[in-house]
Amino acid sequence: MGILDTNGRASFLDAKLNKINLFENAQMFCDLYCLEPGQEQKVHEHADATKFYFVLEGRVSITIGDDTQDVAPRGLGWSAPGEPHGVRNVGTERAVLLVSMAPHPRFGGTAKP
């Protein structure tokens, strides 16, 4: 449905990680997640959806199930339905991730904290 330049789209919040939606429909969404050092998305799960984190900038710690690893740009973590996942900026620089989930949880999926 479109062609866009994601350069310059990242923006950050002091209070928490910032999610910048790039596109979405019922089948999937694609976001930029922007994390200041120390910010995180707490480990959580989606019963009915698959999700991935792809690191564009910075150094983050990704948790997928029982596995937690420090990940540099071009690192990828993905979770199957029902599998716990989370990410934390463990570096000293801002981190930017490309994040996609399918199907879109707002169109029928469920999230558990």
Next chain:
Amino acid sequence: MGILDTNGRASFLDAKLNKINLFENAQMFCDLYCLEPGQEQKVHEHADATKFYFVLEGRVSITIGDDTQDVAPRGLGWSAPGEPHGVRNVGTERAVLLVSMAPHPRFGGTAKP
């Protein structure tokens, strides 16, 4: 279901674009598309799936519907179900794209040339 480093995963074929699968299940797949200069994925459509191209390296021409644009790294093109899409490496360097589709067409979706 896993954490992986995609650095060094790109590889190229003389004959055609090379697709490197990073992960897949019924809900989505994620690939690297690796294109030598001049290589392309011809415009096609998937009746039942959403797809995106995200440029990691190189300069490509992305077609989404009636729109065709030259795109640099961090450019993104996405197609809704039934919408024509394709990509061609119009630069002088190799191109690498992160590509994801949902749901996975092999698990029930259809592709039309």
